[in-house]
Amino acid sequence: MLKGFKEFILRGNVIDLAVAVVIGAAFTAVVTSIVNNLINPLIGAFFQASTLDDALVVTLNGSDVKFGAVIGAIINFLIVATVVYFVFVYPLNELKKRAERLRKKGVVEPEAPVTELDVLTEIRDLLSAQQSPPSGTGKHADPSV
Template sequence: MLKGFKEFILRGNVIDLAVAVVIGAAFTAVVTSIVNNLINPLIGAFFKSSTLDSAMVVTLNGSDIKFGAVLGAIINFLIVAVVVYFVFVYPLNQVKQRAERLRKKGVVQPDKPITELDLLSEIRDLLQAQQSPPQPTGKHADPLT
């Protein structure tokens, strides 16, 4: 049981996931700070309120409906989505498209495993090319003419 747990913990994708969660939490703190300390006061000033959370409050039967707080959460989400798209998704899509274009041009072979037979054939062809004398080309290629 402990061996299985050790294999699970040391598996690469679990460690990558842990790193992603930590970075995500730190990134969320930065975005939340930007929204709370920069965007909320600007929008709050527009609505003559100290913060966005206290702006656009509607009281209905003694309950406060805080449209400003919802707007702040939406802004927070949009900032995170924009940064994730332009920092991670868009560049990775560009790399994939470039690799696909190269693959279509024949520069990069499609994903197929190289076998020993492929390697031996390539070595044979290279050795044959080194051992055979170069063939004359051009106007004086045939000595009888």
């Protein structure tokens, strides 16, 4: 059981996930700061409130319903989603598309290792070239026929 746990922890995916969580937390702190210190005050100024959390507050039976805080959270989410899309998702999708186009054209990237399929394809092409009659001689390669 401990051996299985050790293998799980030392897997590359777990380490990558841990790094992603740490970077994500740091990134969230930056985005939250931008939203709280820049965007919320600008939007709050339109509603005559110091921050968006203080804007659009409705009091019902002594309880405050803070619509501005919800709007701020939505704005925070949209900013994070926008940055993640344009910094990570879009560039990676473009790289995948480019790699797919190169693969369809038959261009092999220089660092790509030669596979058995590549070698077999090359052998097939060489054998095919040896067995085909020379061009321009018609059906028979022997001129005496």
